[in-house]
Amino acid sequence: MKSVLYILSALAVVALAIWAYRENYRTQQALVEASRLQGEIGAMHETLARLNAEWAYLNRPDRLRDLTSLGFERLGLLPLRPEQFGQIEQVAYPDPEFPQHDPKAEELQ
Amino acid sequence: MIRTPLRPLARILAARDRGESPAAIERENQRLRQEQQRDRARQRAEGRLLVLGVFFFSAFALVGLRMGALATSEPSEPRAAAPGAQIVAQRADIVDRKGRVLATNLATHSLYAQPRLMVDKLRAAQELARIFPDLEAEKLQALFTGDRTFIWLKKRISPEQMQRVHDIGEPGLLFGPREMRFYPNGKLAAHVLGGYSFGRESVHAAEVIGVAGVERAFDDFLRDPGNGAAPLRLSLDLTVQATVEQVLAGGMTLMNAKGAAAVLMDAKSGEVLSMVSLPAFDPNDRPAPLTTGDAGDSPLFNRAVQGVYELGSTFKIFAAAQALDLGLVAPSTMIETKGPLVWGRYKIRDFHDYGRELSMTDVIVKSSNIGTARVALQIGAARQKAFLKQLGFLDPTPVEMVEAPGAQPLYPANWSEISTMTISYGHGLSASPLHLAAAYASVVNGGTRVRPTLLAAPPAQPGERIVSAGTSARIRSMLREVVTRGTASFGEVPGYAVGGKTGTADKPRPGGGYYKDKVIATFASVFPAHDPKYVLIVTLDEPEETSGPRPRRTAGWTAVPVATEIIRRAAPLLGLRPEIEPAPGFGVTEVSN
Numbered sequence: 001m002k003s004v005l006y007i008l009s010a011l012a013v014v015a016l017a018i019w020a021y022r023e024n025y026r027t028q029q030a031l032v033e034a035s036r037l038q039g040e041i042g043a044m045h046e047t048l049a050r051l052n053a054e055w056a057y058l059n060r061p062d063r064l065r066d067l068t069s070l071g072f073e074r075l076g077l078l079p080l081r082p083e084q085f086g087q088i089e090q091v092a093y094p095d096p097e098f099p100q101h102d103p104k105a106e107e108l109q
Numbered sequence: 110m111i112r113t114p115l116r117p118l119a120r121i122l123a124a125r126d127r128g129e130s131p132a133a134i135e136r137e138n139q140r141l142r143q144e145q146q147r148d149r150a151r152q153r154a155e156g157r158l159l160v161l162g163v164f165f166f167s168a169f170a171l172v173g174l175r176m177g178a179l180a181t182s183e184p185s186e187p188r189a190a191a192p193g194a195q196i197v198a199q200r201a202d203i204v205d206r207k208g209r210v211l212a213t214n215l216a217t218h219s220l221y222a223q224p225r226l227m228v229d230k231l232r233a234a235q236e237l238a239r240i241f242p243d244l245e246a247e248k249l250q251a252l253f254t255g256d257r258t259f260i261w262l263k264k265r266i267s268p269e270q271m272q273r274v275h276d277i278g279e280p281g282l283l284f285g286p287r288e289m290r291f292y293p294n295g296k297l298a299a300h301v302l303g304g305y306s307f308g309r310e311s312v313h314a315a316e317v318i319g320v321a322g323v324e325r326a327f328d329d330f331l332r333d334p335g336n337g338a339a340p341l342r343l344s345l346d347l348t349v350q351a352t353v354e355q356v357l358a359g360g361m362t363l364m365n366a367k368g369a370a371a372v373l374m375d376a377k378s379g380e381v382l383s384m385v386s387l388p389a390f391d392p393n394d395r396p397a398p399l400t401t402g403d404a405g406d407s408p409l410f411n412r413a414v415q416g417v418y419e420l421g422s423t424f425k426i427f428a429a430a431q432a433l434d435l436g437l438v439a440p441s442t443m444i445e446t447k448g449p450l451v452w453g454r455y456k457i458r459d460f461h462d463y464g465r466e467l468s469m470t471d472v473i474v475k476s477s478n479i480g481t482a483r484v485a486l487q488i489g490a491a492r493q494k495a496f497l498k499q500l501g502f503l504d505p506t507p508v509e510m511v512e513a514p515g516a517q518p519l520y521p522a523n524w525s526e527i528s529t530m531t532i533s534y535g536h537g538l539s540a541s542p543l544h545l546a547a548a549y550a551s552v553v554n555g556g557t558r559v560r561p562t563l564l565a566a567p568p569a570q571p572g573e574r575i576v577s578a579g580t581s582a583r584i585r586s587m588l589r590e591v592v593t594r595g596t597a598s599f600g601e602v603p604g605y606a607v608g609g610k611t612g613t614a615d616k617p618r619p620g621g622g623y624y625k626d627k628v629i630a631t632f633a634s635v636f637p638a639h640d641p642k643y644v645l646i647v648t649l650d651e652p653e654e655t656s657g658p659r660p661r662r663t664a665g666w667t668a669v670p671v672a673t674e675i676i677r678r679a680a681p682l683l684g685l686r687p688e689i690e691p692a693p694g695f696g697v698t699e700v701s702n
Contacts, residue, residue: 046216049199049214049216050216052213053210053213053215053293056210056213056294057291059209060293060297061294061347061348061351062351065351065355080681081677082603084681085687
């Protein structure tokens with residue numbers, strides 16, 4: 001009886017040791033992965049900041065103004081004027097669509 | 110274990126035979142047994158001491174090794190730390206009220222040299238001078254061959270320049286990472302933003318610090334890593350700012366002015382939607398301050414905040430508002446305007462002769478100095494001073510810019526009766542256009558104090574009461590009449606019911622007295638006059654309108670057309686629908702009982 005207990009506990013120790021060994025390596029792997037991801041996030045933040053800055057630079061009012069005058073023939077963009085405000089009543093809505101008569105559908109029924 | 114008996118029978122019998130005492134044998138055996146026991150106990154104790162000694166030795170060795178390891182190794186961040194509150198070591202962005210970027214950071218590199226590591230110093234100097242035109246090959250060569258071991262060459266370089274320096278292939282030319290501040294909109298809102306420079310510098314990093322404007326005023330907030338990259342949101346509106354800047358620059362050229370300023374403010378909250386001072390500068394490449402001449406001529410000078418000018422007839426509305434509020438006059442009260450008004454050795458004249466008398470409304474509409482001075486005399490110096498103090502004219506503006514506290518308005522130390530009279534029409538007290546904007550907003554918005562602010566989501570308004578709501582409505586209808594039939598007749602924008610007051614002040618000479626042909630033309634306007642939402646101040650420095658036979662300098666010919674165009678362009682951008690204004694007098698009867 002005693003020897004069975006000894007063998008069992010020895011096996012348990014071996015099993016625990018294997019488990020601890022593997023956990024240790026998995027933890028280290030996760031740490032490496034986490035630090036890699038954090039580096040990646042940092043790099044992406046930097047890229048994002050740069051893209052935002054570029055976006056703001058490309059959308060600066062000076063440039064947009066030049067672009068509208070360059071593309072005036074095609075786009076005809078002008079500054080917003082007070083006359084361009086309209087009333088909601090001035091908007092023409094399309095007629096509501098009525099269901100079309102479909103002879104084929106009737107035949108199927 | 111077999112125990113040896115104390116009295117072994119064989120030995121006792123043998124001893125008895127020999128006639129010896131058996132007790133001696135027993136004692137002998139007892140002694141031996143005790144000695145054995147003592148030896149065992151000693152052995153065990155020694156073993157225990159050894160174990161304890163080994164244990165202590167290991168413990169001390171462990172502590173010692175750990176200390177040694179900690180002392181000799183490089184410190185590293187704990188990698189498994191949970192990502193809690195975000196800590197960002199960057200300077201925070203500045204955005205406009207709709208979140209569009211006004212200032213952000215870019216990662217660049219700085220360039221430095223370590224001559225000891227250099228291989229071909231002559232070639233490096235020549236190549237560098239080719240890449241950077243502002244560096245000279247001879248000077249670089251002298252630096253590289255001198256005693257210095259470390260030389261800063263450039264504080265920030267572009268990626269293209271960095272690549273070209275790389276291509277030289279010189280091991281003694283090194284790069285350090287740098288954060289730089291970037292203002293994507295160039296000159297736009299330059300005076301509000303201010304600029305930046307580098308603080309403490311090392312090879313690996315440099316502090317970015319604000320040097321002017323909101324960059325300096327909010328330096329602590331922008332640098333605080335605990336903000337978690339929350340941007341600083343200003344009350345400015347980028348598109349409106351761009352429009353105002355464009356129209357004002359055009360107007361400044363047309364009117365041959367040497368400078369111009371405009372402030373567009375929310376009449377209720379005091380949020381500054383646009384603040385322009387021309388000429389402007391590029392904050393990405395902030396010019397050095399002038400070392401000679403007048404600081405006011407530098408593009409760095411913010412005319413809207415730092416420029417304190419006598420703002421002329423725009424001040425008349427304050428005398429009118431106070432007199433109405435005190436019940437001294439009503440809009441229809443007739444006021445004597447026969448000129449000139451002689452007071453001691455001073456004479457007050459009007460631009461034209463307006464006859465014997467005018468109603469209070471017409472004094473404002475026609476802008477009579479004499480009429481306003483008479484009203485101011487009724488008010489008296491003490492009450493006028495208190496009123497102007499309430500409006501904020503005697504203190505620097507509380508706007509969140511580092512330049513603001515320095516712009517102390519100028520007013521006479523001895524507020525005499527003649528001062529009272531001249532100040533009532535805007536001479537003798539110098540204030541900035543921003544002061545004027547805040548005061549106009551306070552008077553027209555229903556009569557509560559407005560403090561200018563550059564932050565979106567400002568502190569709770571309304572402030573303390575300045576004038577009654579009824580007075581405010583009467584003042585608004587007076588301002589409206591100035592535009593419909595008075596000095597600001599070019600100010601009409603259909604649908605926006607502009608009300609306003611012109612002001613043309615002669616510029617003071619540095620030595621004393623006034624120039625005859627140099628003026629500051631100001632138009633202070635509010636729109637829509639029946640329901641004031643925005644206040645716009647336009648100031649032109651030394652304008653001259655030359656389309657007529659004689660140059661015209663009055664604000665009605667110079668500042669008003671510019672302001673009109675600004676309102677026409679900016680109001681739709683602010684989302685203001687053109688409206689048919691209520692019939693005249695409608696608002697006044699509504700609140701007068």
